[in-house]
Amino acid sequence: MSVASVGVKRGRRAAGWIRRGLLAAILLGALTVVASGAVAAADTTPPEWGNATKGNATTIHVTVYDNGTLDPESIQAEDFALTAGSVANVSVTSLDVDGKNRTGARVSLFLDDRVDTNNVSIGIRSGAAIKDSARNELDEGTVTVSGMDSTTPRYRSFELQRVNESTVEIRAETNERLSALRVSIGGPTTDELNRSNFTESVGDTAVYTARYTFPEEGQYAVLWMSATDRYNNSVRFSRLKKFRYDGSAPNVTLEGPENATVGDPVNFSAANATDDQRIERYRWRVDGGTIIPGESIRVAFATPGTHEIAVEVTDPFGNTAVATKTVTVATANGSSGTVNLTRINATHATATVDGTGFAQTLGPSDDRPLVSGANASLLRVTASLPDNGTVPVALAARNRTPPSLATATGDAGLAVFEIDHGGVPAEGVTLRFAVDRAALDRSGVAPEAVTLYRDDGGWAALETTVVERGESRVVYRATAPGLSRFAVGLDRSRTAAVTAETPTERETATPTEQVTTTPTERTDRAGTPNIRVTNATADAADLSVGDRVVVTVNLTNRGTATGDYLVTLFLNDSTLATREVTVPAGEVRTTEFARELPEGGPLEVGSRRVATVSSGGGGIALPGVPTLPSVPNPLALWPSGIVGTILSALVGLVVVVYGILKALAIYLGY
Known part of the structure; x- marks a missing residue:
């Protein structure tokens, strides 16, 4: 085999290996992409809250953690709900948590303004979502930051209310509850009040009240110096109120005559009364009667005798002083209307009356009757006797009534009152007497059955009226044309005329001449x-x-x-x-x-x-605290069957990876 053929064969083999390497790289890349998609699809862990810290008075830092797939762009200012204040803007900074394979973000919440609440909770607003890249949402929990209240208390009011001449109620009001306050008192003596001296009332505002009594007279300055809220934010107020303790009564002198004549006007004055402040009010009384205002009064006495003039003078702080004067009033003939009464025993009394021609009363100074019998008592007698001397009067009460009464009235009666005045003419006679309840019960009659009779050559019924009903007795009044012998009898025809046991009758004074020359004058009625x-x-x-x-x-x-x-x-x-x-x-x-x-x-x-x-x-009512809006469960936004979807994706991934690996093995000849 030639060298050339061997080289060609080696070149072809190398090219084959290169093609196989490229194919493997492509397959591995595809597998990585598919695997990473599967891992992302398998991320079901939502982001979670970290903590919250104070940045400054208007900034809160909140951390949110995730496993590396948090989406910072999903965090907006409107996502957050606070229990106090509102978020104007946010700043998001990524975080790496060393050694924990976690990342996240620090979210700086910039508030619209300071808050006056120390603890602020941060949560997710309803409808908002902070998500990671797998679409998992931050849960609906909350985190709380402390120390946010840096707002000082705000002043609402500071008042002093006088209780009496030496005591004042101090009232301080702010927009929030206080842990401390200082009120300084300066004057003849000095003092300082703090929170423990005040009671607290909380509604829309916080009100603190204290009652303080000044130990010495004089002018005082009450200064609200400072207030501190529950989170140690303090402010100086320097609110000043003044109070004067004046416990000294005015000096008053009543000027006027000690003697007067019936019907002649006389003047009385308290114009020279003095006080270290001023005189606020004058109140006059004649014989303890109607109040008459003014520095001075003009009075015409209608009856002789002894009369009392009194004036009460008051300063602006309620201190009062009273001055009185006794005036002896005589008739034009010089009679003073003196009545001297002597009780001999329960059934007999004598009197001497210095007649005046006006109505005069025989009556004791205490509550005892003039004379009393077993069934009835004579309480007092009023009559006009001539202004020409002293009249002796003898009074007696007897239980037995004369037969002539039974003959005239058909009833033996309950008692007899004898008034011997020596035959001196007497007019305008009024008798007040009382009958025991037991005597009425024994007679079987109602109180209205009682009638007073006068013996004036024969028994004549007098106009008799019930004026008082008590548990033990009933009091009556009767009028007569003169003085003589009187008997308490029973008018059987009136036994059925029973009225409610509440007196409705009104006394009518004996008419006398009125002497008035100015609107401030006063004329006494007959008698006193x-x-x-x-x-x-x-x-x-x-x-x-x-x-x-x-x-x-x-x-x-x-x-x-x-x-x-x-x-x-x-x-x-x-x-x-x-x-x-x-x-x-x-x-x-x-x-x-x-x-x-x-x-x-x-x-x-x-x-x-x-x-x-x-x-x-x-x-007391605590103000309402805003509640965190409800946040829906993020899983509720996913379609139903999410678990089955994830499992199906994983099974499909395994099948695909297996097929790719199997094809590669066949291609490589394994």
């Missing part, structure tokens, strides 16, 4: 009324601005004549309501006021404190 507020209550213990309150006032007239009393309801020294109430002598009347409370401060009836109306507060 002595009306006072004996009780004043509110229907609720705790009152706030805007509440509706019902105030019940009891008025008692301990005087000897019917009088009118102007009941005035004050709120924070402003008139809230007034009403004039007529109270008969010796009786009690009740009136009610129903009003809404437009402001805070002391609620008073006259000078009697009823309650203190607070400026109000708020209920």
Whole structure:
């Protein structure tokens, strides 16, 4: 064989090997492509959350990890939902995790503004998706960053509400809850309050209240210095309020005469009253009756006797001083209307009356009756005696009634009252007497069956009215044309006329001449009324601005004549309501006021404190925290049967690879 033929054969063999090598390389490349596609199709592991850290006041860094196929371009600002604040923009930086064969991205979330919440949770917004190249989506979990609140508390209000002359309620309000606050007090004494001195009320805002009593009189400055929120963000406020503690009452002198004549007007003045601030209010009372305002008053007394003038002076801080003066009023003839009463025993009494021509009352200064029998008592007698001297009067109570009463009325009666006045003319007679409930029960009659009779040459029935019903007795009033012997009888025809046991009758004063020359003058009615507020209550213990309150006032007239009393309801020294109430002598009347409370401060009836109306507060209710929107399960976006699809792809890949390898082996001669 020639050398040339051998060379040709070797060349052909080499070319065959080259062709086989190229074919193998092509087959191996195709196999690699197919294998890599199969591996990619087999990636079912979704990206996962890493952690979250604070970048600055408006930046949060979030890490997301995957096995190397995360798609950074799928991450957008609108993909993220935060429990506080909102994302304006994002920046994505790839990450390599050494030694763990993991990659991922650090996503910097740039916020619109600072947040006032310390812990912020980050999640995926509903409908958003962060995916890897195999279309696996980041799960719906969350990560939380701490320390984000760098916003200082914001001032809302700072107020002082006076409680009394020395006590104030301090009210501080911010936009969020506080862990610390400082309030400085300067003046005659200094002090400092902190968060522990205040109570907290949380609603749309946070309100802190404290009640503070100043130890000494003087001018004080109350300064809200600083506030710190729960995440240690502090701010200086320097909000200043002033308060004056004035516990000194005004100095008041009541000027006016000590003697007067019936019907002649006289002047009384408190214009020289002084206070270290000023005089805010004057309130005058004549014999404890109607309130009259002004520095001075002009009064004409309608009856002789001893009368009391009183003035109450109040400064702007509620400090009051009262001055009184006793005035002796005589008739034009010089009579002072003195009545001297002496009790001999339970059934007998004597009196001397300095007649005035006006109505005068024989009655004890205490609650005891004039004279008493077993069944009935004579409480008091009012009559007009001539203004020409002193009249002796003898009174007696007897249990036995004369036969003439039974003859005239058909009933023996319950008691007799004898009044011997020496035959002196007496007019405008009013008698008040009481009958024991036990005596009525024994007689088997209702209270309305009782009638007072007068012996004036024969027994005549008098107009008799029930004025008070008690558990042990019933009180009556009767009018008569003169004084003599009286008997408590029973009018059987009235036993069926039983009315509700609540007095509806009203006393009517004896008409007297009124002497008034100016609108501020006052003329007393016949006799001497002595009306006072004996009780004043509110229907609720705790009152706030805007509440509706019902105030019940009891008025008692301990005087000897019917009088009118102007009941005035004050709120924070402003008139809230007034009403004039007529109270008969010796009786009690009740009136009610129903009003809404437009402001805070002391609620008073006259000078009697009823309650203190607070400026109000708020209920405790934590503000709502936004919730993370629900994120759908990424697998829910895949078509059903995904597992079968993946398995089918793997089986197909194995068959293809086997066929290629088998063909290559045959081609190479194996």
